[in-house]
Amino acid sequence: MLEQEVKEMIIEVLQLEDISAADIDTDAPLFVDGLGLDSIDALELGVALQKRYGIALSADAEDTRRHFVSVRALAALIAHSRIHQE
Numbered sequence: 001m002l003e004q005e006v007k008e009m010i011i012e013v014l015q016l017e018d019i020s021a022a023d024i025d026t027d028a029p030l031f032v033d034g035l036g037l038d039s040i041d042a043l044e045l046g047v048a049l050q051k052r053y054g055i056a057l058s059a060d061a062e063d064t065r066r067h068f069v070s071v072r073a074l075a076a077l078i079a080h081s082r083i084h085q086e
Contacts, residue, residue, distance in 0.1 A: 002075040010071070013048040014041055026071045034070075042068055049074075055081050 007021035010030075014037070028034035031042070045068070049055045055077065057064045067077040 002079060003071050006071050006074045006078070009048055009052065010035075010045065013044050024071060028070060030068055030070060030074075045074075049078070053078050053081055 003026050004021055007024045007026075010016065010024065011019055011021060024035060031037045037045075046057050046064075049057065057067070067073050
C-alpha cells in the first residue's frame with residue numbers, strides 16, 4: 001500500500017528511530033501537531049520524493065504545502081505523479 005510506503009520513507013529519511021509505521025496516523029498533520037516535523041524535515045522529504053519518485057516540488061508553492069499536510073496527501077501526490085509519468 002502506498003501510504004505504508006510513505007510512512008516507511010518518512011521514518012527512514014528522517015531517521016525516526018522511536019517511531020514505527022503503525023505509529024503514524026495516515027490523516028494526522030505531519031507538521032507542528034501530529035508528527036511534529038519542521039521545515040528541515042520538509043526539505044529532506046522533498047529530496048527523497050524527487051529521488052524515489054521523480055517528483056519535483058517548489059519550496060514555497062501553496063500546492064507543496066497542501067501535499068505535505070499528511071501521509072494520505074503525500075501518497076495521493078505520488079499516485080497522481082505515477083499516472084502522469086506513464
